[in-house]
Amino acid sequence: MTRKRLRSSLPVLTHSDWTPDNVLVSPERTWLIDWARPTLGAAWTDPACWVLRLMASGGHAAHEAERQASRLPCSRPLTQRTLTCSPPPTPGCGTRPQSSTSDWTAKMAQAAKSWTAHRQAH
Numbered sequence: 001m002t003r004k005r006l007r008s009s010l011p012v013l014t015h016s017d018w019t020p021d022n023v024l025v026s027p028e029r030t031w032l033i034d035w036a037r038p039t040l041g042a043a044w045t046d047p048a049c050w051v052l053r054l055m056a057s058g059g060h061a062a063h064e065a066e067r068q069a070s071r072l073p074c075s076r077p078l079t080q081r082t083l084t085c086s087p088p089p090t091p092g093c094g095t096r097p098q099s100s101t102s103d104w105t106a107k108m109a110q111a112a113k114s115w116t117a118h119r120q121a122h
Contacts (some may be wrong), residue, residue, distance in 0.1 A: 011040035018049045020057070020104050047072060055111035056104065062118035 015022070015032050016039040024031040032046075047069045054065035 012043045014039050014041040014045045015049070016041065016045070018053060018108075023053055023057075051115060052108055052111045055115060056107035062115045065115075 015035060015037075017034065017037045018032075022032060022034045024033060050069045050072065051062070051065040054060040054068055055062060058065070060068065
């Protein structure tokens with residue numbers, strides 16, 4: 001196994017709590033705050049959750065959200081192969097099941113369905 005491949009298979013620290021209150025956006029920058037449930041996980045998890053947040057809250061189409069997320073340094077593991085082969089993140093992008101019927105959860109679930117359809121078309 002090459003070093004690059006080995007590095008990408010190691011777990012990384014993920015945020016795993018992508019509720020609206022934990023993503024602060026300004027015109028210049030975005031912050032992911034409240035690291036109450038950091039979790040070891042796949043390196044593509046947080047960039048994938050960012051794609052869903054962009055689709056659910058920012059009105060981005062799937063291809064636009066992927067393009068924006070690819071600009072983040074942490075998105076290197078988010079390759080076309082990873083996007084196509086990985087299961088879509090849960091609506092909350094966390095490790096706990098989401099039983100909430102809140103508006104943001106519904107939007108994230110719809111974004112996950114739309115993103116899955118987009119990936120299956122590729």
